[in-house]
Amino acid sequence: MSIGNSPEDERPFEDPSEEAQFSIGRALRQARISAGLTVDDVSTATRVRIAIIHAIESDDFAPCGGDVYARGHIRTLARAVHLDPAPLIERFDATHGGRPAPTAPAPLFEAERIRPERRGPNWTAAMVAAIVAVVAFVGFTAFNGGDDSGSKAVAGDAAPSTSAPASPTPKTDKSDGIKPEASDSAIAAAPQDKVTVQVSAADGRSWISAKDHNGRLLFDGLLKQGDSKTFQDSEKINLVLGDAGAIDLFVNGKKIDDNFQPGAVERLTYTKGDPQAG
Known part of the structure; x- marks a missing residue:
């Protein structure tokens, strides 16, 4: 396991003047x-x-x-x-002059210019509509004025449907097909010939970086609070934690209790034989 150095030597000279820009x-x-x-x-x-x-x-x-x-x-x-x-x-x-002011969009049209011209009433269309209405009314009256008894007899002869209602399809329990999510305890079943490291942002967010034994980058980014990442390699995992105090570590099924300080940058290396103690 290796731990990085804090960059205290980069701390600049503080200007005590209140007029410092x-x-x-x-x-x-x-x-x-x-x-x-x-x-x-x-x-x-x-x-x-x-x-x-x-x-x-x-x-x-x-x-x-x-x-x-x-x-x-x-x-x-x-x-x-x-x-x-x-x-x-x-x-x-x-x-630096601020952001450029957005250009006002040009009006798409002017309502006054597309106002339709007024036209006189279309008497031909009105007469056609009136004739159609009269013909429809006459036809409807003639159809309803027939022998109502005949229509009733036909309606009475119709046998009621005796078919049994379709039985409802039994609902299948969809939950039977849902696979449970793997719990954190699954890391305990990690293979003995590999190193398995789980990083969880329990107390806040932290930037992390993880590499395998060949130096290949496995992950590089910000881990939000509540998120976790699991890394596995045949020999070793190299970690850099931007805020080690916000991180919980599990190596080969065991929790690492190193009491990292909030805001501390830690550089760590774990192998398949870790943790050596605890």
């Missing part, structure tokens, strides 16, 4: 150091190049390639170091 780069740098993250850690978590991170922390946004990309990088870096990006974006807009 608010700096986006200084805010991001101080938040990164407070979170115990190095520039390499943030670059790995956000996939933003190290040179761009250094430039932004120095308030140089030219390498971003434009204001739109600069806003996106600021927002991404702020979230990686647990900082609210809204004040930083507002500061960037205030110092």
